Amino acid sequence: MSGHDGYAPGSGDPNFDVDSYDLDLTYRVRTNRLEGRALINGTVAWRTNSVAFDLIGLRASKVTIDGGQRARYRQGPRTLRVTLPRMMEAGEMFSVEITYAGAPSPRRSRWGTLGWEELADGALVAGQPTGAPTWFPCNDRPDDRAKYRITIATDPGYTGVATGVPGAIERRGGLEVRTFSTEVPTATYLAAVHVGRYTSLRAGGTYGPDNAEILLVCPPSLKSRARRFFAPVDDMMRAFDEWFGPYPQQVYTIVLTEDDLEIPLEAQGMAVFGANHLDPVFERLVAHELAHQWFGNSVGVARWQDIWLNEGFACYAEWLWAERAGRRTAAESATAAHDRMTGLAQDLIIANPGPDLMFDDRLYKRGALTLHAVRIAVGDDAFFDLLRGWAAEMRHEVATSDDFRAFAQRAAGVDLSALFTAWLDEPALPPLPATPHARTR
Ligand SMILES: [Zn+2]
16 A cells, blocks of 8 residues: 555655565764665555655665665655666565665654654664654655564664564674564564663563563663563553453563653554653553554554554553553543543544644543443443454554444444544544443453
8 A cells, every 4th residue: 555644745655665674783872873784675566767765864875776786866855766777567576775874863843853862871763653764764654564674783881672573692893783573564663773781681471472572671770670660561461462362563672761751652562661651650651552562563554644543542551451450440541531631622633633633642532532432332342352353353454544443333233433423533522421330341
């Protein structure tokens, strides 16, 4: 599926789809220098003789195509356009290797600064939604998911971690080189690298069909606090397995930075938290980021306008978890959120909030309330069947809001169209339907 995304019109090239990214990166913390080689295998979506990669703040020095042939290219401030050796037809495959380097920095966007960011003593990637081009050349569209192999070399004393399953650790020219790979189709914004003075430890058991492990990556000084704070992830994994189905990723890497961070952020099979989040009040965010492994990272959005499919579901997972942890029922969370939103501006259309409001807290809460309204309409058994069915049917696929509406309707065997119209298409906040009985799971 191709097409420019209306919410990020400058990003992505609909002329091709990427099958795999093989990124070989060297990062020097002291000088903030990133050197990269990206081998990108792609398929032409329709007749074209050039393809454009998003790349921001880094300079390409060499581009070869199909294993060695030098390619012509032109680099602008946001795009690297590569000329293919000939006109290619839809379905034809090509392979581009781009050598590039520079001092990576976040890009400014309507959503704030995004992408590669220096920490006090290291670096992180915050990709959502359009930060990926600050560290590798890519086709930056949420619907273009690919396999990844990421190799990260760092100075001794630093550890690089990336999305994917960790492989060999090698030494190369005095640097420590770590490799991560994943077969899971991953959106560019969900690929990430972290570099810091980290130690890593295994926590919990194994989860899902791929026996995914939990890896905790943190500064040694925060190790015992991190272990305690993230201990509930094991119980969350079991609860989410029950509610959403088997854990769909190959690993769950939790990175904890020594720096404070504004918000935690999910990546594919990964989440990052700041030292400031090691506080019991933020346990809800641990549940939130974990839920994205099902909703957002496995079942992904094809277009940014459907972001409620990520955030509404992750927010509802917070409420379910609060109930399981014995704090308050999901119905109580729903009532509290509804009460709060009654007093706020009602100018948001959840199914198409506009780019400026796509990360608005009201979208998260009202997305969760939409699910709660569905739960009340269909009953608990049908509701949880629906969540599991959706996660299974759309596993590692991209979806739209209409896909979910059609699926829910079909799965529940109940006419939900008026409910969805009221909650998703109209700005006015619908009344919260009464909970039949406060039955909990
Ligand atoms: Zn989220």
